Amino acid sequence: MEFSPHKTMSHTLPSALECLATIQHMLQNKRGMVFLDYDGTLTPIVERPEWAQLSQKMRDAVNQLSQRCDVAIVSGRDLQDIRNLVGIEGILYAGSHGFDISGPGGHLELEQGIDYLPALDRAETALTKQLAEVAGTQIERKRFAIAVHFRRADPADVSQIETIVDTILEKNPGLRKTGGKMIFELRPDIDWDKGKALRWILARLGMHDDEVLPIYIGDDLTDEDAFCELQKRGIAILVSDEQRLTAANYVLNDPLEVEQFLKRLKVNQNS
Numbered sequence: 496m497e498f499s500p501h502k503t504m505s506h507t508l509p510s511a512l513e514c515l516a517t518i519q520h521m522l523q524n525k526r527g528m529v530f531l532d533y534d535g536t537l538t539p540i541v542e543r544p545e546w547a548q549l550s551q552k553m554r555d556a557v558n559q560l561s562q563r564c565d566v567a568i569v570s571g572r573d574l575q576d577i578r579n580l581v582g583i584e585g586i587l588y589a590g591s592h593g594f595d596i597s598g599p600g601g602h603l604e605l606e607q608g609i610d611y612l613p614a615l616d617r618a619e620t621a622l623t624k625q626l627a628e629v630a631g632t633q634i635e636r637k638r639f640a641i642a643v644h645f646r647r648a649d650p651a652d653v654s655q656i657e658t659i660v661d662t663i664l665e666k667n668p669g670l671r672k673t674g675g676k677m678i679f680e681l682r683p684d685i686d687w688d689k690g691k692a693l694r695w696i697l698a699r700l701g702m703h704d705d706e707v708l709p710i711y712i713g714d715d716l717t718d719e720d721a722f723c724e725l726q727k728r729g730i731a732i733l734v735s736d737e738q739r740l741t742a743a744n745y746v747l748n749d750p751l752e753v754e755q756f757l758k759r760l761k762v763n764q765n766s
């Protein structure tokens with residue numbers, strides 16, 4: 496029987512900071528591994544993707560955490576972009592929503608969706624041409640996804656932008672549309688997402704359910720796939736100060752609370 500995740504409204508969830516003792520207790524005798532989303536989790540959401548720079552305090556918090564346990568950054572951004580933005584050696588990076596994975600020292604490489612690169616290239620060309628005249632749009636090509644940003648567009652233009660994206664999608668079978676915070680995204684239409692990537696990473700690291708407690712922290716729609724994956728085996732923390740339906744089991748209000756949580760979390764390779 497297929498597992499159907501339990502979802503709840505985020506304002507009913509307990510704070511991960513207030514429940515730190517409980518989380519520590521769950522980590523006892525388990526190996527901890529922390530998965531972190533980037534935008535909205537490690538950095539506040541800002542108007543342009545290139546403005547979302549990691550603060551030195553947050554970099555230190557993640558770096559110090561990576562001395563205590565395995566850490567993976569799992570982002571919708573391009574793999575090279577996220578690696579440059581975070582700039583910490585010795586941790587695992589997953590870009591393009593988990594389609595493009597690279598572990599420390601070149602271990603644990605995965606490129607999911609290579610066959611779809613021509614379709615993504617065609618879609619990128621068409622989007623660039625057709626959205627050129629729509630003010631405030633921004634196209635961000637990642638190796639295995641294309642984001643169409645409309646945060647700076649006139650709200651009255653959003654349905655026109657979506658129609659353009661949908662028309663291009665129709666002409667490029669093999670891709671699918673997903674959403675996020677003021678973006679439409681096109682990505683390979685295959686059964687792969689941040690949740691599947693998380694499962695793949697744990698399996699490749701030889702981390703079995705009874706030995707490891709994975710913790711995933713994220714804020715966006717694509718992070719829900721990872722939250723669903725962890726309902727059976729870990730801790731899922733939503734970063735949000737707004738109400739929404741989520742499969743997470745704890746909440747943090749914003750990246751500042753994430754930073755405090757990461758600093759205070761006592762977790763070891765073998766807790």
Ligand SMILES: O=P(O)(O)OC[C@H]1O[C@H](O[C@H]2O[C@H](CO)[C@@H](O)[C@H](O)[C@H]2O)[C@H](O)[C@@H](O)[C@@H]1O
Nearest residue numbers: 533534540541542543544547570571642676677
């Ligand atoms: O999985 P993530 O690391 O959270 O990436 C999700 C998307 O984040 C970025 O876009 C979002 O953040 C921007 C900067 O704050 C903001 O301007 C935009 O409106 C947000 O959607 C990134 O640019 C995308 O590629 C990621 O897919």
